Amino acid sequence: MNKAIFPGSFDPITIGHQSIIERALTLFDEIVIAVGINATKKTLYSVEQRIEWIEKCFVNQPKIIVKSYSELTVDFCKKENAKFILRGLRTSADFEFERGIGQVNKILKPEIETIFMLTSAAHTPISSSIVRDVIKHNGDISKLVPEAILNEILKLNNR
Ligand code: ADP
Numbered sequence: 001m002n003k004a005i006f007p008g009s010f011d012p013i014t015i016g017h018q019s020i021i022e023r024a025l026t027l028f029d030e031i032v033i034a035v036g037i038n039a040t041k042k043t044l045y046s047v048e049q050r051i052e053w054i055e056k057c058f059v060n061q062p063k064i065i066v067k068s069y070s071e072l073t074v075d076f077c078k079k080e081n082a083k084f085i086l087r088g089l090r091t092s093a094d095f096e097f098e099r100g101i102g103q104v105n106k107i108l109k110p111e112i113e114t115i116f117m118l119t120s121a122a123h124t125p126i127s128s129s130i131v132r133d134v135i136k137h138n139g140d141i142s143k144l145v146p147e148a149i150l151n152e153i154l155k156l157n158n159r
Helices: 015-024 047-057 073-080 092-108 128-136 147-156
Strands: 003-008 030-036 064-069 084-089 113-118
Touching: 003 015, 003 073, 015 030, 015 084, 015 113, 030 047, 030 073, 047 064, 047 147, 064 073, 073 084, 073 092, 084 092, 092 113
Parallel strands: 003 030, 003 084, 030 064, 084 113
Antiparallel strands: none
8 A cells, every 4th residue: 555644734734735635645545644743843723723624624535644743754654654755845945955854764764755746836835834924914815725724714813
């Protein structure tokens, strides 16, 4: 079985993440969306909240499961019996960042392959950090986050 881990912060999930996940469904039998818990990284939303929103986006998709993890991504892959790490690439900055992580992961666990998918052109400028900024300043996020969770995000932010 081709099983992939899609690791990230998803603070919150955006239509960029959603698009990569949907496109990757043709490649893998199962995708574990892995919400990383990093004690030193301050997030806007709790891990429980982030997981709930991701689950809501893929409620009718049995090939997708959502979990949190706090170990090294390659160790989580081994635990989950997944041979692939899926990552999205937007820009050359993403590439340089991902190259380092991917090559070190290869040293740590050579049997695990990192698979990169290029973002679609329309989603290139979208990031969770920009979405958080727009939310904080009461901007319109309707074209940035999945429709399934738009109202919940707005409700949480008293709008
Ligand atoms: P991290 O904190 O690991 O960067 P993110 O939640 O920001 O986690 O991103 C998780 C993955 O989704 C990364 O591979 C990132 O490159 C990818 N990604 C983020 N935004 C987009 C986007 N707009 N289009 C495609 N891929 C994206």
